[in-house]
Amino acid sequence: MIIGIDITMLVYTGSGVANYTYNLVKNLLEIDKKNKYRLFYSSLRRPKNFYYLDKLRSLGASVYEWPIPPSVLEFLWGKSHLVPIEMFTGKVDVFYTSDYLRPPLMMGTKGITTVHDLIWKLYPDLHERRIIEAHERKLQKIIKYRDTVVVDSSNTKNDLLRLYPQFDKRNIRVIYPGVRNDMAPIEDKQKIEKILSKYFAGFSIANTKYLLYVGAIEPRKNLDIAIRAFHKLTTDHQSLVTNFLIAGKMGWKNESIYKLVHDLKLEDRVKFIGFVEDADLPYLYSGAKLLIYLSSYEGFGLPPLEALACGTKVLAGDNSSMKETIDEKYLVDIKNEAAVTDKMTTLLADKSEVDWKKIKNKFSWKKAAREFLKILA
DSSP: OEEEEEOGGGGSTTSHHHHHHHHHHHHHHHHOOSSEEEEEEEOSSOOTTOOHHHHHHHTTOEEEEEOOOHHHHIIIIIISOOSOTHHHHOOOSEEEEOSSOOOOOOTTOEEEEEEOOOHHHHOGGGSOHHHHHHHHHHHHHHHHTTOEEEESSHHHHHHHHHHOTTSOGGGEEEOOOOBOTTOSOOOOHHHHHHHHTTTSTTOOTTTOOEEEEESOBSGGGOHHHHHHHHHHHHHHOTTTOOEEEEESOBOSSOHHHHHHHHHTTOTTTEEEEEOOOGGGHHHHHHHOSEEEEOOSOOSSOHHHHHHHHTTOOEEEESSTTHHHHSOGGGEEOTTOHHHHHHHHHHHHHOOOOOOHHHHHHHSBHHHHHHHHHHHHO
């Protein structure tokens, strides 16, 4: 069988969709030596340190790289339904499309697509109109062509069936994403200090007890709640925590977050360290006292599971898929800021260890790849 996959989302290096795409495809190539893979990638320019395509080629995939602007693909495949993707890759038996565009397929080609979440539908005020319209067009196409839909959680499956009852639930498959193999506890304090010093000048593992957030800086992530809780913590329980590191790319509508840090006079304590390289993330997680992830809604939410896999406790919102994937003892009602502060204090004082091996066994990319291959059978 010849399997085609759109890997264009890799251009968004460091994002959830890029990590998902790369790890799923990488693990498919590692365990499946029977089928052939043709990968479509389109971008006018490669991001810095872009090793993904060479790695996938080394695992046996054929990569069809085209310098086509995203606006052109959005017109051809989103707003219109022109030019089958197989004009770029050659004929395939199955084509797996991203969470954003569903290109035309030639006669007889089976379509599989991902719907990571319906945040754009549930929280339209947090998204640009063009993004909402693009996702809506894609969903109407996968309904029309009866594509098999892969979702990251039962929560997303339930949302999909509730908001789009015309879907046949038999065509929706829940496949949990995995946690990378290198996400594991790191005991070498000196190595943690060396890695963290790249992002936080003068960092000292002996004198710095930090909270951590990993993800985009945008309204849905409720960083304002986390920062206010951190501020109260530094006032009432100074010995528990000294800093709050916020790692990730700038999202949008985030000006109020920077203003809040300024107004609370936390510039020396709250550090926006920007994008962290994949290889450095296990060190960042392992050195943290607690990962904070107070999102209003997640289709899956990978950072909390990565942190737990590194032996670090998390504080996450008691909602959406997080109720499905994260132990109840790590969840809190984000609408109750007093409860957030109290739970944060309790978890920081808790000396029990995280069962990180359980997380690694449950959320495995090899397992996800095997489940994906079952769809093709």
